[in-house]
Amino acid sequence: VKIEIRKSILRSNDEKAQKNARLFESEKLAVINVMGSPGAGKTSFILKLAKVLGKKYTFGVIEADVASRIDADKISSAGIPVFQINTDGGCHLEASMIPSALKKLEIKGPGFLLIENIGNLICPSEFDLGEALRIVISSVPEGHDKPAKYPGIFSSADAVILNKIDLLPYLDFDREFFVNSIKAVNDEVPVFEVSSKTGRSIRLFSSWVEKISKKWIER
C-alpha cells in the first residue's frame, strides 16, 4: 500500500509539473529549481545572481521553508519580488504549490523565476516542479563526500554549484573526489566553484544560465 500511494503521488505531481512547464513557457519565465542542504547558501547565491540577471530581466523568487520568513525577508530587502511558502514539516515542494505562488508574485517575463526548495538533499529530487533547470548547491564546509552519499539529487542536476569556495584554505576538501563522484552519476553536468561572499564566478554562472535559458526568455 505504501509503495502504491507513493507512486500515485509522484504520478499526480508529474502531471501538475507538466502543466506548470507550459505555464512557465507561456509567461516567458525560465524557472530554476534550487536545491541543497540546509545552510549550503542557497539564498545568498540567489541574491548574488539577482544582482547580475536582474539588471537585464525580470527576476522573481519563491522561497520555501519548513518555518519562518527569514529568507523571504532577505530577498525582499534587496527589492526583489518574493513569495514565501511554509511547508510546516513537509520536506519538499510539490508542483501543485507553485501556480498560486507565482500568481501572487505578479511578475511578467521575459525573465527568471528562482524557486528555492526546502533545505534537504533527498526529498526534493523526486518532485518535478516543471522547472527549466535544476541546480544543486553544495558547499565546501559540508565536505567532499556529499555527492557520493546523496547520488540521487546530483544525478538529476543541470548544474552543480560548489559554494563557499573562499573557505577552502580552512578545510580539508578534496575537489577531485567531489567532482568525480558527481561525474559518476551525471557525466556531463558542469560544476561551478563560486563564493556568494566574495562574488567569485557568479558572472560566469550567470552567463551560462542566460545562454541555456534562451528557449524561455528570448521568444
Next chain:
Amino acid sequence: VKIEIRKSILRSNDEKAQKNARLFESEKLAVINVMGSPGAGKTSFILKLAKVLGKKYTFGVIEADVASRIDADKISSAGIPVFQINTDGGCHLEASMIPSALKKLEIKGPGFLLIENIGNLICPSEFDLGEALRIVISSVPEGHDKPAKYPGIFSSADAVILNKIDLLPYLDFDREFFVNSIKAVNDEVPVFEVSSKTGRSIRLFSSWVEKISKKWIER
C-alpha cells in the same frame, strides 16, 4: 488517505521503538540518536566522542546513509565496531531497522551505541528509535538561522551541538540568535559549542553524556 497512512506508520514505529528501548535497557546500552544536516560533522563528532567514552565503556556505532559506506569505513578504521545501513533513498531511520543492525554489531554493555541518522533536518525527527538521548548537531557554516527554520528537530533534542566553532572567525554567525531560536522551542536544552577538529569541549560534552546516561550504563 495520505494522512491516515502516515499516522499508522508513525504508530507502528512508536511500538517498535518501545520494544527497542526495552532491548537497549536490558543490554545496558545508552543509545544516542545523532541527527543533523548533511555535512554538519556528525561522523567526526562521533569519532572524537569515541576516543573519550571508548576508554571506559563499550562504544558501537550504527551509520545510516542513503548510499555509500564512507562513514562506516571512517569509524571502522578507528577500530570501533560499526554497522552501515543504506536506506537507498529513504530520508530517515525507522525503529524496525535497528535490532538486526545491533545484532550484527555484536557489542555488549555497559556502554554507548551511537546511531548516526540520515543527514536531514526534517524527516528523522518524527521517528523515535527507542533511544535514550537524541542530539542535534548543527554547524557554524550552516548559519545561525537553522533552529528558526527547522524548529521541529530542535524541539525534541536532549542536547544541541554547535560544531565547527573553530570557523567562527571566518563567518558571520550570530550565536545569540542561534541559542534564542532554540530556547524558543526547547527551553532547557543545553547547547555545547564544540570543534571536532580541534577537540574543543568534547570532554565537557562527554562528561555530560556520561552523567545523564547513568540509568543505562550503571546498573
